[in-house]
Amino acid sequence: MDATTAPHRIPPEMPKYGEENHIFELMQAMLEQLLIHRPVDPIQFMIQHLQRNNDHVPKIVVLGPPASGKTTIAMWLSKHLNSNLLTKENLIGKRFSPLAVEAKNYYQKFKKLPNSMLVQLMQERMEEDDCIRRGWILDGVPETREQVLMIQTQGLVPRHVIVLNAPDTVLIERNLGKRIDPYTGEIYHTTFDWPSEPEIQNRLIEPKGISELETAQKLLDYHRNIVRILPSYPKILKAISADQPCVDVFYQALTYVQTNHRTNAPFTPRVLLCGPVGSGKSLQAALLAQKYGLVDVCCGQLLKEAVADKSSFGELVQPYFEKKITVPDSIVMKVLASRLEKQDCLQKGWVLHDFPRDVDQALLLHSKGYSPNRVFFLNVPLDSILERLTLRRIDPVTGERFHLMYKPPPTMEIQGRLLQSPKDMEEQVKLEMDLFYRSAAELEEFYKEAIALNGDQDPYTVFEYIESGVINPLPRKVS
Structure with a gap:
């Protein structure tokens, strides 16, 4: 088949299976051993190599x-x-x-x-x-x-x-x-x-x-x-x-x-960023998307776009938005699956945030076949989260966003008309933090190979740690 006129469509299950079971590395190791030992019976040699299982x-x-x-x-x-x-x-x-x-x-x-x-x-x-x-x-x-x-x-x-x-x-x-x-x-x-x-x-x-x-x-x-x-x-x-x-x-x-060496195996990043509100997930996702071409998938933003586009999924989501109640996981998963199934996500990889927030949602994501291959938990103390969020303000005239400590308004006139979003109120932030950390332990247990990071530092320092975790193999765990 001519790939220029009829591009090959590889089902997403194939590269995922190959990656999870290290098929590329397995074939590479067998080929190396064949070239070194040059056995008379290559098939029997490869069978014995697989039976040893000592790569x-x-x-x-x-x-x-x-x-x-x-x-x-x-x-x-x-x-x-x-x-x-x-x-x-x-x-x-x-x-x-x-x-x-x-x-x-x-x-x-x-x-x-x-x-x-x-x-x-x-x-x-x-x-x-x-x-x-x-x-x-x-x-x-x-x-x-x-x-x-x-x-x-x-x-x-x-x-x-x-x-x-x-x-x-x-x-x-x-x-x-x-x-x-x-x-x-x-x-x-x-x-x-x-x-x-x-x-x-x-x-x-x-x-x-x-x-x-x-x-x-x-x-x-x-x-x-x-x-x-x-x-x-x-x-x-x-x-x-x-x-x-x-x-x-x-x-x-x-x-x-205990560190694996980087291989030449094809690798499509599927990154999950977990952390409380204000931990910097959106910024880190944007940095990863910009540098590595990953698709930035924010679950909350997907729901808003579905409603704005008046799509079939939007009609399911809109009643919950109007009543200001939580959208059921089953509906969220339908919206999310429709995005992750698109060709750009399959080819380039994705970075997901705002979902899952608890182990039930993680199980649902896994059952649909959308398992991340890199998971990061951004840990930030409550005091820093309150400093980041409760001091945020917005100018109702220009729509510009300010922060009273990091990006104060240039004039007293602008400062006088700034408004605070209800979601940035201290009580709301504390409630969101409490909800996240109630589920965080179970979520970390579910994603056993997750990497925990200190999110309470310069965002570009955090990005360097995340970047290293994405491009380097996960360390082996010795039992």
């Missing part, structure tokens, strides 16, 4: 100079993510492996391992069932550019690479105080992290090779190699300062490894 298990590399804390961070990540920690030592010490026995004998004799042998040990370990199911975290490997290339050739590609950095003077001082528990492998420090249990204190030993001269030589070797390693991981690399408390380093690393 999102941790595959992490933690690098850093001596005494940067990379082993501690790798161990903590391994425990938190329930993944497998792989070090040069435990690869060599692996039981029931002829290759590991050969590597151990070689290491005892020459105090180093050939790159090819190290990569073979890694490949053997990563093909075991627990690494396939729970992923792996590499501590301090690769050490050289040659190892990087050999690892990549074997298809052992990490998803996240963390590099710890600190001044050499700090690292040398740290290294001099390092102590190791020979039973658990835990690392302690005479100044920064001394254990409280006397039993542990008494069995700690000083590791070999931590003198100032030896540490300086290791740092020199590290700096020579790391500059050739980093260019191999341009899009998956996170540099973290190690010159801060270890817990802070760990949480920065954990946040990064």
Whole structure:
């Protein structure tokens, strides 16, 4: 079919299904594995790949100079993510492996391992069932550019690479105080992290090779190699300062490894902005629509337009407007559905606000197939809302809007004729706030992946947070 004369009409259910089930990423991952392994039977290989269901298990590399804390961070990540920690030592010490026995004998004799042998040990370990199911975290490997290339050739590609950095003077001082528990492998420090249990204190030993001269030589070797390693991981690399408390380093690393990388998958934003009256939803929706071409869908405005256009929906809505009572959800949903079904919403995406306001309306929206893929809650305290709304005024002569604090009228004459809208009265604002927060907890529970933002700051700062949440993938939640 010629798309220029007869454009393809893709049903909205298809891209939505593909997005929710990550079909694009799934196909991309399978294609990558096919090209890496080049199996004789591609169909059977893909079936086995799907059965493994491990496209999102941790595959992490933690690098850093001596005494940067990379082993501690790798161990903590391994425990938190329930993944497998792989070090040069435990690869060599692996039981029931002829290759590991050969590597151990070689290491005892020459105090180093050939790159090819190290990569073979890694490949053997990563093909075991627990690494396939729970992923792996590499501590301090690769050490050289040659190892990087050999690892990549074997298809052992990490998803996240963390590099710890600190001044050499700090690292040398740290290294001099390092102590190791020979039973658990835990690392302690005479100044920064001394254990409280006397039993542990008494069995700690000083590791070999931590003198100032030896540490300086290791740092020199590290700096020579790391500059050739980093260019191999341009899009998956996170540099973290190690010159801060270890817990802070760990949480920065954990946040990064739980973040999905942006993919090339087609993405049509369907954004929902929730928040009390006066929280800035309309402004944020307008900014998103302007910058990203989304359709700004304000539910209240749709109802007014339906009445003004005297459409069939408007005839249903008008009696409720005349009596100043709430329009039933079923009618609101009909008006909203008619807008969201239009081609511009399907192609460009939309940003919705003023609906849903409670979990029943959210369920109704979901049942009709209009589920947002990004939800933001704008939290603003009551005092700020009152300041924003109760000081608003309108000039009945010109229709111009003013704010007594942020945009005062230019003359006393204009100020004397300003009027306040009944909906901006303090009692009405407090009532609207109370109604929203009665339903907010249930609504947040319904939208479990919603992002809560502080709306009580500069609107363009709020927009930057919303923009980041729209264009970046949602973080994975570890159970």
